[in-house]
Amino acid sequence: MNDDRLSRVFSALADPTRRDIVARLAAGDATVNTLAEPYDVTLQAVSKHLKVLEGAGLVRRTRDAQRRPCHLEADVFDLMTKWIERYRRAAEDRFRRLDAVLDQMDDSPAAGSRTEGAAS
Amino acid sequence: MRSTTTEPRNETQIAADPALPTIVITREFDAPPERVFRAFTEPDLVIQWLGPRRLTMRIEEYDARNGGSYRYVHIEDDGTEYGFHGVFHEVRPTERIVQTFTFEGVPDGVSLETATFEDLGGRTRVTIQSLVDSFEARDAIVASGMGDGVREGYERLDDLLSENK
Numbered sequence: 001m002n003d004d005r006l007s008r009v010f011s012a013l014a015d016p017t018r019r020d021i022v023a024r025l026a027a028g029d030a031t032v033n034t035l036a037e038p039y040d041v042t043l044q045a046v047s048k049h050l051k052v053l054e055g056a057g058l059v060r061r062t063r064d065a066q067r068r069p070c071h072l073e074a075d076v077f078d079l080m081t082k083w084i085e086r087y088r089r090a091a092e093d094r095f096r097r098l099d100a101v102l103d104q105m106d107d108s109p110a111a112g113s114r115t116e117g118a119a120s
Numbered sequence: 121m122r123s124t125t126t127e128p129r130n131e132t133q134i135a136a137d138p139a140l141p142t143i144v145i146t147r148e149f150d151a152p153p154e155r156v157f158r159a160f161t162e163p164d165l166v167i168q169w170l171g172p173r174r175l176t177m178r179i180e181e182y183d184a185r186n187g188g189s190y191r192y193v194h195i196e197d198d199g200t201e202y203g204f205h206g207v208f209h210e211v212r213p214t215e216r217i218v219q220t221f222t223f224e225g226v227p228d229g230v231s232l233e234t235a236t237f238e239d240l241g242g243r244t245r246v247t248i249q250s251l252v253d254s255f256e257a258r259d260a261i262v263a264s265g266m267g268d269g270v271r272e273g274y275e276r277l278d279d280l281l282s283e284n285k
Contacts, residue, residue, distance in 0.1 A: 014255070101165055102150070105159065
């Protein structure tokens with residue numbers, strides 16, 4: 001997944017209705033009509049949301065006869081989770097060094113200059 | 121989108137809000153806020169942990185007080201330097217640090233970083249929120265973390281785990 005794709009995924013999920021559609025598709029495939037039922041909007045508006053989700057690669061519409069149910073692409077979420085996990089690990093790596101620094105400070109509390117005099 | 125795991129209590133948590141261009145990092149430390157705050161504000165302590173392990177860090181200025189500024193560089197083995205700078209909007213001892221942050225490789229980009237230090241009775245919960253100016257910028261930052269992860273690899277993390285435990 002490249003930067004552009006990640007951006008499209010994040011912006012597709014920026015809308016609360018689209019997040020709700022994704023949550024409902026996570027429970028199982030559904031047609032546009034079924035998806036539109038709980039919303040106080042037109043079928044066209046729901047179709048528009050689905051197009052955005054399709055464009056981001058989050059949703060696929062199968063060619064199942066006339067029904068064309070919408071299907072959630074779970075692997076895209078797996079990729080995003082992996083991506084964020086790498087970022088998390090980079091931060092964790094930093095903070096483990098900070099753990100060690102904090103431990104050393106315990107041994108020699110006088111280490112370091114005072115904040116007010118820092119880099120002056 | 122939140123990434124959490126059932127690992128030790130001090131594990132870093134990351135949340136990237138789909139509705140706001142923010143990244144929120146939460147981590148707890150086995151030290152009181154006074155000491156954690158010093159590790160965030162005193163340059164000779166900051167240099168020991170901030171920045172990727174594989175790079176050398178040089179602090180040119182780190183004036184952590186209201187209106188003070190900072191600049192530091194990370195240096196590759198081949199001499200390539202990556203500069204970062206910003207100003208401290210508010211430095212409230214043991215409680216809160218608000219600063220701007222620019223990676224000089226993207227000179228027009230600036231984020232607002234708010235670190236809060238919560239006293240857990242001898243321990244400290246640190247929450248760092250980065251508010252960037254677009255979703256694209258936020259996603260690029262998350263993506264850069266993936267690059268670091270690949271390069272540093274899990275071996276490094278294992279080293280640190282055995283060193284610090």
